[in-house]
Structure formats: structure tokens, C-alpha cells
Amino acid sequence: MNLDKFDLAILQVLQRNARASLAEIGAAVGLSSTPCWNRIKRMEGAGVIRGYTVDIDPASLGFMDTVIVHVTLESHSDETLYEFGKALSAIPEVLEAFLVSGDYDYYIRIAVRDTRDYERMLREQLYRIPGIRHSKSCFVLRRLKETLLPIAHSG
Amino acid sequence: MNLDKFDLAILQVLQRNARASLAEIGAAVGLSSTPCWNRIKRMEGAGVIRGYTVDIDPASLGFMDTVIVHVTLESHSDETLYEFGKALSAIPEVLEAFLVSGDYDYYIRIAVRDTRDYERMLREQLYRIPGIRHSKSCFVLRRLKETLLPIAHSG
DNA sequence: AGTGAAAAGGCTTTAAC
DNA sequence: GTTAAAGCCTTTTCACT
Numbered sequence A, B: 001m002n003l004d005k006f007d008l009a010i011l012q013v014l015q016r017n018a019r020a021s022l023a024e025i026g027a028a029v030g031l032s033s034t035p036c037w038n039r040i041k042r043m044e045g046a047g048v049i050r051g052y053t054v055d056i057d058p059a060s061l062g063f064m065d066t067v068i069v070h071v072t073l074e075s076h077s078d079e080t081l082y083e084f085g086k087a088l089s090a091i092p093e094v095l096e097a098f099l100v101s102g103d104y105d106y107y108i109r110i111a112v113r114d115t116r117d118y119e120r121m122l123r124e125q126l127y128r129i130p131g132i133r134h135s136k137s138c139f140v141l142r143r144l145k146e147t148l149l150p151i152a153h154s155g
Numbered sequence C: 001a002g003t004g005a006a007a008a009g010g011c012t013t014t015a016a017c
Numbered sequence D: 001g002t003t004a005a006a007g008c009c010t011t012t013t014c015a016c017t
Helices: A005-016 A022-029 A033-046 A078-089 A115-124 B005-016 B022-029 B033-045 B078-089 B115-124
Strands: A049-056 A065-073 A094-100 A106-112 A132-145 B049-056 B065-073 B094-100 B106-112 B132-145
Touching: A005 A022, A005 A033, A005 A049, A005 B049, A022 A033, A033 A049, A049 B005, A065 A078, A065 A115, A065 B094, A078 A094, A078 A106, A078 B132, A094 B065, A106 A115, A106 B132, A115 A132, A132 B078, A132 B106, B005 B022, B005 B033, B005 B049, B022 B033, B033 B049, B065 B078, B065 B115, B078 B094, B078 B106, B106 B115, B115 B132
Parallel strands: none
Antiparallel strands: A049 B049, A065 A106, A065 A132, A094 A106, A094 B132, A132 B094, B065 B106, B065 B132, B094 B106
């Protein structure tokens, strides 16, 4: 799907505030509200906009620590990778999981209440998934950047 | 701040659809719209809700590849860590950056158009930051899970 | 494609329980 | 804490450029 500069500008506004009104969006991008509405609906339909979500402070929910876990699997067959991914998706604490090239197979980011919760989570959830050869954890000391796509650099 | 089961239920609805109407939210959590509105405003004010954003398909913007880069710094002084973090934040392609314990110092996730764009990005942006001792990249082959906090497990 | 106005619906506030 | 109702603002449609 082709996105012009107005589409990108609209996405940029929505990325900063997904609850912005059409009037606000229109003023920010230099259009009236109707074309903004049409463009948003078009991008929603085309799958450019996958959804709208809320950015929640993890600490407010009691998740004081973020841990990144690297996992190597015993087998690299399609079925093993698929089954492991499915099992990972079922663990609520797993926020992100990437299948990667290179030494490790999966990069996983998890949210835990504290170090004891992390230990419990590994033992009761992650290590119960069969097929893990090796894993390695790193605690996140500081988070530097939020996940926002560089829209201005997509033209 | 104390969050009861209604607050958590509201957050869960908003996480799935930040543009849900108060009527929808109320129906989903078993309240009328007024208390939902009050609770949302309270959570916004308390910093539980940090904002609302849109989930954009990276491929639609031309970002076909995700790369995870591990970077070790030459010095571990506060100033080095701070300066490096500041430089990272200025690179639009950097979606996430975590300062971590363990062997590597920073875990960085970047969005790139293709492998050539990745190479350009490393050379022109990342490697221009002084103080890097070593770095290692892994291409993401598949993304398994989106970043949503496990709200149901925070009670 | 875009604008502007009008109708339909939802948000926000007030008031009452 | 809750619900109900009133006014206002927003979304959505439509006629027109």
C-alpha cells in the first residue's frame, strides 16, 4: 500500500496520541477532518494500522524488573521451533519473543515482579517447555527508548 | 497507587483497543461509563496510563527487517553509559535500547528497510558513536509475541 | 482527491442515590 | 462507591468543488 506524506503525518500524530480527535489530527497535518478519517479507515483496512493500545507503566502493575532471556533449542526443526513459540506465547510474563539468526535461537523479554518472581517464572513456566538446550538471562538495568517506529524516515 | 480488579479490567480492554468507547469499556468490565471515565482519568493522572499509541505494521512503512544488536562499551563509567544512551536515543531506527547486566552492556532493537539499509545504519549511525568496544547483530527471523503486559496476573 | 455542514452518536459533567 | 440524564464535542455521512 502506498502511503503519502499526509498518511505518514497522521500515523505520527496517532503514534504520539492514539486518542487525538480528527480535528486535532487535521490541524496537525493540514487537512480537514473528513480526509483524515478516510485515510485512517483506509490504513486500518489495509493492515497498516493494526490497532490502538495503551502504554502502561509496568511498575504500576507491580512488574519491577525486566529480564531478557536467550534460549537455544535442542533441535532446529520447523516443528520444534513452532511448538516452542506456541508454548512461549502462552506465558503471560513473556512480553516479546523473537526467533533470531546466530548463536541463540530465541530472544525473550519478560516482565517480573522481582528476582524471586523471576526465579519462579523460569522454574514453573519457561523450563517446563521441553526442548531447551541452554538459556541465559540478563536483567535490564535501565530502559532507554520506547518502541516507536521512525515514521519520518520512511519516505 | 492501588488498582482494583475493575482498574485492571479497564486496562486490559484499553490494551486491546485504546479507542474503545466508554460504553464498550463499561459493558466489558461490568460498570457504567461514568466510573470507567473516573478510573481512567485517575490512572492517567497517577502515571499508570502513560499514553495511547497506534500499532503500525512495520512492513507497511518499508521496514522489512528487525535486527537485535548487542553492544559492549569500552568504559562502564556513569558518564559513558549516559552519553551512549543519549546518542542511541537520537537514532530513529533504534526502537528499543536496554542497559543490561552481564556480558553485554546494551541490547538494541532496530528497524531497517533491508540488509543494505542495516549495513548503512551501522556504519553511518551506530558505529559513529564513540566508546563501542564490540558489537554483535542477530537478524530477527520471526516475531512471536507482541508487547502487552500480563495485566490479569498483577492482582 | 478535498471542503464544509449537518445528523448521529459518544464523551464529560452535574446531580442524585 | 454507584446510576441517570443534560450539554457539548466528535465522529460520520452527504452534498458539492
